[in-house]
Amino acid sequence: MKARVFVGFVLVFVVGFAGWGGTVTMDVLPPGQQCDNAIQITFTTPVDMGLIDADSITGDLLDADDVVVYLESCDAPMAIERGEACSADLTAEIYIQMLSVIGSVRPEAFEWRGGDQTEFAPFPGMGIWVPVATVPADQDVWSTNLKFRYAASLADPPGVYGVRLRFRMEYPDLPDDLQELYRAEWEIVVMWNTAEWVVLLVHEAVSLGTIGPELFDPPDRFGALESFGHPVLVACNRPGGVELFVRALTAVFPTEFAGGLASICKDFEIRVDGGEFTTVSQTSQKLGELAGPGWRRYSVDYRYQVDVQDVPGEYELVLEYTVTAP
Amino acid sequence: MRYVVALILLVSLVVGVGFGQTEVSKTVTVSWGAIGWISLQVHDDIFLGIVDETYFDPATQTFTPLESLENSIIVACNFPGGCTLTLEAVDWQVPAAFPGSVPEDFLADFMWRLSGGTYQALGTEPALVWSSDGPAVAQLLVDYRYELDVNDVPGEYAVTLLYTASAP
Numbered sequence: 001m002k003a004r005v006f007v008g009f010v011l012v013f014v015v016g017f018a019g020w021g022g023t024v025t026m027d028v029l030p031p032g033q034q035c036d037n038a039i040q041i042t043f044t045t046p047v048d049m050g051l052i053d054a055d056s057i058t059g060d061l062l063d064a065d066d067v068v069v070y071l072e073s074c075d076a077p078m079a080i081e082r083g084e085a086c087s088a089d090l091t092a093e094i095y096i097q098m099l100s101v102i103g104s105v106r107p108e109a110f111e112w113r114g115g116d117q118t119e120f121a122p123f124p125g126m127g128i129w130v131p132v133a134t135v136p137a138d139q140d141v142w143s144t145n146l147k148f149r150y151a152a153s154l155a156d157p158p159g160v161y162g163v164r165l166r167f168r169m170e171y172p173d174l175p176d177d178l179q180e181l182y183r184a185e186w187e188i189v190v191m192w193n194t195a196e197w198v199v200l201l202v203h204e205a206v207s208l209g210t211i212g213p214e215l216f217d218p219p220d221r222f223g224a225l226e227s228f229g230h231p232v233l234v235a236c237n238r239p240g241g242v243e244l245f246v247r248a249l250t251a252v253f254p255t256e257f258a259g260g261l262a263s264i265c266k267d268f269e270i271r272v273d274g275g276e277f278t279t280v281s282q283t284s285q286k287l288g289e290l291a292g293p294g295w296r297r298y299s300v301d302y303r304y305q306v307d308v309q310d311v312p313g314e315y316e317l318v319l320e321y322t323v324t325a326p
Numbered sequence: 327m328r329y330v331v332a333l334i335l336l337v338s339l340v341v342g343v344g345f346g347q348t349e350v351s352k353t354v355t356v357s358w359g360a361i362g363w364i365s366l367q368v369h370d371d372i373f374l375g376i377v378d379e380t381y382f383d384p385a386t387q388t389f390t391p392l393e394s395l396e397n398s399i400i401v402a403c404n405f406p407g408g409c410t411l412t413l414e415a416v417d418w419q420v421p422a423a424f425p426g427s428v429p430e431d432f433l434a435d436f437m438w439r440l441s442g443g444t445y446q447a448l449g450t451e452p453a454l455v456w457s458s459d460g461p462a463v464a465q466l467l468v469d470y471r472y473e474l475d476v477n478d479v480p481g482e483y484a485v486t487l488l489y490t491a492s493a494p
Contacts, residue, residue: 008347054350200350211360212403218367218400219465225358249353254360256406300358308461311406312362318355325348 003057023077030082031090031171031182037083041169044076045188046162052152053195062201062231067295068186069152071192075145079113080169082140090171096144099187102162104151110163110190114146129168138177148190154199154235154295162191198242199235199295204229208304215306222306230302234288234323235295243325244298245284246270249320254313264317267305272298284322340397347490362405366491374472381474389474396441397470401456402463409462412452413438414486421481435475436485452490469491 024045049071061067080092094115101107111120114134123130124296135142150161170183208225215223236242243251248268251261259266261282267278272287340494374392380447383388403409415436418429426432429450437445456464 149429198348198350200354202354205355205357208356211358211363213363213365216363216365216402218365218402219398220463227356254406271492304356304358308402308404308463310360311404311461312360313356314359316355316357317388318353320351320353322349322351 025184026220027180028169028184031174031178036291039083039184040081041079041186042081043078043167043186043188045147047073047076047146047188047190049073049148049150049190049192051193051195052156052197054197054199056152057154057197057199057201059237062233062297063201067154067233067297069154070149071152072149073190073303074115074189075147076188077143077145078167079141079143080135082175089314090170090173091137092135092142093172094135095129095168095170096123096132097129097168098126099164099166100126102164102189102191103159104157105150105161106156106162107163109151109153110148111151112146112148112165114144119325120147120149120206124200129316132167148193152194155237155293156194157237157293158194158196160191160193162189164189194237196238197236198323198325199233200240200244200321201231201233202321203230203232203300206302208302210290211310216308222308225304226302228299228301230296230300232287232300233289233295234298236290236323236325237293239292240326241290241292242325243289244287245322245324246280246287247284247320247322248280248282249318251318252316254311254315256311257313257315258309263309264315267307268317269303269305270319271301271303274299274301277301277303280317280319287321337358348414360404362406362493364403364409364491364493365377365401366399366411366489367400368489369399369468372397372470374470375476379475391474394470395469396414396467398465399455399466399468399489401466403458403491403493404461405432406460407494408458408460409491409493411464411466412458412492413448413455414452414488414490415448415485416448417484417486419484420484421479423479423481425477425479431477432437433485435473437471437473438487439469439471441469445469445471448485448487455489491493 023042025040025042027040030039052069052071053241063260108122111122113120164187166187168183168185169181206227208227217223234242234244248265249307251264265280268280270280271277288298330449372394374394401411415433418432420428433448436448438448439445456466
């Protein structure tokens, strides 16, 4: 009974400490009459995984099969140190469970690893104990580096996110009534923030190729330079959604090229997701929209309709993509 | 104590949430190049026919010429300075018994013109057929005529024409 009260006090102490973060050490009484040395359990709480914002969302996502941003914690050390007098006492088993979530956390997207769990794995459910490690009776010190990650969705709403995790250490060789008596539990909080974001990722520069006589189709037709399937990703986590626009910003062309940017725009076409080609212009034209939080990857095709006025030289058209929130 | 501290924690987290942008723009460059090019498409070989007595009019003592009209030539180029198209005879074939000097007398009877224009004799020096002062596509129609006379002895006649499109 004495030990149980002592552990209960420690739990309150831990939560109180969480507001400031850092390493927490708590003492729990070991089982057995002959051992007065406390068992020291050291852990980190809260574990701050940081902030997900627009900068977290990189160009790697442009071609990814599924658009997920992994937010990963640093190592969160956890150690259990048993005094010498208690070293040969009992085998201890350590468990973890997901206790509750803070904010819009999707529990299945939260994963952990540490102890005997070497690969990231989600929790099987809320409040279900999962083994972390077994500490043999003759092992004085046990430690691990816990690590957590969250597969953030691009639609995760802004706000504070957190997961409360509860740990348990118990001695399976004790009789049932003593097991409960000497069981120790403690909690940590893993938390992160999600900023409000509007994300626009655009593919790298595109080269359409070179105009040559093979594009002339007598008597008076010309082929086109084409390049298909360039990704443009739009994401937002705000209600109301966003709209995607494109416009021709500037152009580079040979000095002998007649008509300048306007002439290039007249022959330069763009289409999205296999739709109809439309010419670009110097005023923004809408390419698509997101009705609400989420993401969408557009596949953009470019086509330049060649004609005889395309004099020798190098051409560039700078397109500006813009995502705006209404 | 437990709830008070938890509240402090939440407040500290909320402060960390940023306010995102409502407009984001990014640019991308699409580039291409063009080489200087000329395209020339010339009609197929032409057979003007076989001359017999029907080509001769005894009343006027004149010959009906051999003709082939509106033969298509397409020339196109993208050079800012334009391009030119020239024509010359580079090879010929006449019967051994042809009485005139070859090729001068033979070529003097072989005429060409842009359809609707004026015939001119074919020569062994390039003659200007068409030119442009900038990028252009031209679909030309060319007429050929061989003026018959009594010196056109029996046999096979042929002339090889060379069209050349060039940019200055």
